[in-house]
Amino acid sequence: MSISSSTTDLVPLLGHRDGTQPLAWRSGRFVSVAEFLGDVETLAARLPRHTHAVNLCRDRYCFAVAFAAAMVRGQISLLPATQAVESLRELQRAYQSVYLLVDDEQVGEEGSVQVQAGTGTAQFVPDKLAFAPDQIATIAFTSGSTGEPVPSAKNWGSLALGGSNEASCFGLLDGAPSVIVGTVPPQHMYGLETTVLMALRGGLIMHHERPFFPADVRAVLASVDADRILASTPVHLRALLASGIKLPALRLTICATAPLSEDTAREFENRFGVEVHEVYGFTEAGMVATRRTLNGPQWRLLPGLKMRQSDGRILFAGGHVPAEVASADVIEVVDDAHFVLRGRGSDLVNIAGKRTSIGYLDRQLCAIKGVHDGAFLLPDNAGDDVVRLTAVAVAPGLTREQLLAALSQRVDPVFLPRPLHLVESLPRNATGKLARKELAKLARSELAKLARKELAKPGRSEPAKLARHCAGRGLIMPVVVNRHVDPAHPALPGHFPGDPIVPGAVLLDEIVDALSGELGACADFAAVTIRSAKFLRPVRPGDRLQIKLIPGQDAALRFECSVAGETAVNGALTLVAPADQ
């Protein structure tokens, strides 16, 4: 079925085939399709006459009831990215004929409608509750190139097809009752698609709760007696692993909002005995492709989707994506159905599933009274760790605390800088441009100052503490340096003719040199000295060395030097602090 043509074929809300089938798990029991329809019917009759409803329900079942009831009344559900009071006011101003929908646990403001569950049952006739594919069902919000929220309207045909396609792509249409537990809110596109639409259209079961802490996730998963699907994010998967918690058997784990590392995916698969699949998408298109992380970097497009290159960007359309939309990411097309993700667009920032641009953040910083100049810096890739931004500002009359307080009024807390450096001027060139390289250099030298101050404090000079201190300020640990052992090194000839290996002393020199270079640029350490070393594997001239500095558990720093993924040398080292300045 093509959803772009204006067909009159209605698209059903549910993929379930029987009114007694479970549709949700709520408060210790299954809620049947007939009960869900009863709640939708009751709510639809109670909704005020408005064109738009802001669906704020935290309870996923109430969210789904509200979403469906709004559609029954031909109303559009607005899905705000944050529930901050100011952004709700903005929605009310922009859409005018609008009211708020809250769940039965939330306290709404005056005029908001509370969704009630358990209001009765309604008869289920398969395919009877259906909507026109071109009916606008929701408007989601994302930050555009300016960083300000841009509405993205979705019609029912597109949302519905996306939900069924995802369920079929994950092989979930086999009729086995599976419960989807999501750690993401239904107001986020990924949460809407994977935990609400896939459940409705795939004939699956949604869990009403949104667990947060690892122990919550375990409890919520354990509360249901059915196959379990976990829809989550890299941050939560990492937390689940780090907590050492045991999870009940899972049928499938789905992850999105940020790239997941292969290491985390492998550990999760091994520990919990479940495949980890990722979804790639962005608000304008919704989900676009999936991959099993362990199968390599190639993403496979969802059914019906096509890619096209234009002006260096990749446009997606087809299937559940009605009109061409461009991704802001750097994408390399492999073939008609596969691509590799090469990186985020340079100006884009995505932290914890929230998106903005450096340009927008810069403008917010500079708009604060008392700020003469300022800029944000996105540190280089931090692996699965949550990236935190650095900012540098010229604000002679303000303290860091005042500036942070002012900034927190303007931007989401996840974007607040850690650290924020106050400086005398920014290294702009003659035309007023600020090169990222220069900004990064300034941030590093400010870090060095902080580290020196820290070293001078009594009781704060142990390297491990210092390492942690530096890590929190953008000097990302572990520090990784890649080196070649030069085959022309003067110490090499004469060693084991015919079977040359690099002598230990040369190797240690190489390590000290690499790490002092890297650390010296950041924190002006006087010297790096090796305290102990263990040689585990020979190194040949010309081998590529990867040298890592790792903050140790005790008061020492560890280093590790590996060749082709195998550890060649490891040991402990000491940083010698510079004389007090």
Add this chain to the structure above:
Amino acid sequence: MTAVAVMSNEERELAELIVSALNLENPAADIDPEAPLYGEGLGLDSIDILEIALAVSKRYGVQIRSDDNDNVRIFSSLRSLNEHVQQQRAA
């Protein structure tokens, strides 16, 4: 000068754990034990709260849960978080 709430030894230990887990710049001793951890106060966000929960589970063997929206109360201050941790530890 207004009286500043005094930290117990247990609270100080927890404050140090938080400062070290999150790489905060505030010295642990400067944390007001009665100020909110979330939002204003220390200005932590939900990812930080998750980090704190992990650090607490490693140090004290206490898994934090958010039943009945209790975590709003638990994370309302260093003091209430400490009370919760000590209670769970004793249980």
